[in-house]
Amino acid sequence: AQKVTQAQTEISVVEKEDVTLDCVYETRDTTYYLFWYKQPPSGELVFLIRRNSFDEQNEISGRYSWNFQKSTSSFNFTITASQVVDSAVYFCALSESTDSWGKLQFGAGTQVVVTP
Amino acid sequence: ETGVTQSPTHLIKTRGQQVTLRCSSQSGHNTVSWYQQALGQGPQFIFQYYREEENGRGNFPPRFSGLQFPNYSSELNVNALELDDSALYLCASSFGTGGLYEQYFGPGTRLTVT
Numbered sequence: 001a002q003k004v005t006q007a008q009t010e011i012s013v014v015e016k017e018d019v020t021l022d023c024v025y026e027t028r029d030t031t032y033y034l035f036w037y038k039q040p041p042s043g044e045l046v047f048l049i050r051r052n053s054f055d056e057q058n059e060i061s062g063r064y065s066w067n068f069q070k071s072t073s074s075f076n077f078t079i080t081a082s083q084v085v086d087s088a089v090y091f092c093a094l095s096e097s098t099d100s101w102g103k104l105q106f107g108a109g110t111q112v113v114v115t116p
Numbered sequence: 117e118t119g120v121t122q123s124p125t126h127l128i129k130t131r132g133q134q135v136t137l138r139c140s141s142q143s144g145h146n147t148v149s150w151y152q153q154a155l156g157q158g159p160q161f162i163f164q165y166y167r168e169e170e171n172g173r174g175n176f177p178p179r180f181s182g183l184q185f186p187n188y189s190s191e192l193n194v195n196a197l198e199l200d201d202s203a204l205y206l207c208a209s210s211f212g213t214g215g216l217y218e219q220y221f222g223p224g225t226r227l228t229v230t
Contacts, residue, residue, distance in 0.1 A: 004158075033215035043204055045159070045221035052215075091158055095215030101172030102214040103149070106158030 003027060004094050006107035013114055019079045021110050023092030026073060029053075031097040034068065034075045035104065040088040048090075051075065082114045119143060120209050120222035128228045129197050137192040137225045141209030147171070148190040149219060150182060153204040165190055166213045194227075202229045 005024045013019050025034065036048040049066055056068050063083075067076045079086050089111050093104040119142035129135050141148050147166045151159035161174035165184035179195040188209070194201055204226050208219035 035218075037221075042223060043206075043226075044223045045206060045208075047218050047220060050218060093158075097215065099172065099215075101149075101164045101166070102210070102217060102219070103161045103164070103172060103174065104151075104159070104208075104219060105161070108156075108158050 002107075003105050004092050004107035006092055006110050008110045009108075010111040010113065013082050013112070015084060015114055015116050016081050019082050019086070019112055019114075021077045021079075021090050021092070021112070023075045023077065023107060024073055025075060025092070025094045027094060027096050029096045029098055033095040033102075035093040035095070036066070036075075036077045037091045037093060037106075038088045039091060039109070045091070049077070079112075082112075084114050084116055087112060087114045120207065120220055122205075122207055122222040122225050124225060125223070126226045126228075128230065131197055131199060131229055133197050134193065134195045135197060135227060137194075137205050137207075137227070138189065139192070139207035139209075139222055140189045141207075142220055145209035145211055145220070146188050147210045147213050147217070148184055148188065149208045149210070150190070150192050151206045151208065152176075152201075153206060153224070154200075155203070159206055162192070164213065171213055197229045199229050202227060 038046045089109040092107045121140045149164040150162040153159040163173040164171045184190045204224045208221045210217040
């Protein structure tokens, strides 16, 4: 069963608009990690952020921010003032403590298209 | 750039053949994980190597095998290639094993099986 769901297949915005990407996860573990990765057309996955299950504090890092809510099993990601270079596929991923080796379980990804 | 390199960049093989993909981990990293990414999908975990031993495996058949060398570089071998093996193969290195450590990905090898 899919443990990470990214319901949005594609989001198109005009430059400078904000973009929020949704991620819903499923796990029975009490200790787990959540990640966001970016995959530009070149194909390389770029690590963006990681949160552990004990830290629900939402933060802002530059133009990126995230909203982690355990009550709804959601880990949403926002790009503020989008730029054309933000165009990429964004993946949410889960790492459960029962997988001691840190296997990443990815969602299907959301394609973000930013037009000038 | 992450410092993780993969070779070759692209590869075309015929069904039934065997293929070897290579990955050099980032300096200081002792763990390498391999993922398969089919077109339009998220990456799927194949297996992980930690200090030259297989440390975990996903839902892939035994014809997918690997190695890790003393310098922590790694190989992914696939025998008896099938058409469904066509995908982008990504390797990721990390300082250790477990979700505590970020995995840094290479640019991938795109394998086409005809």
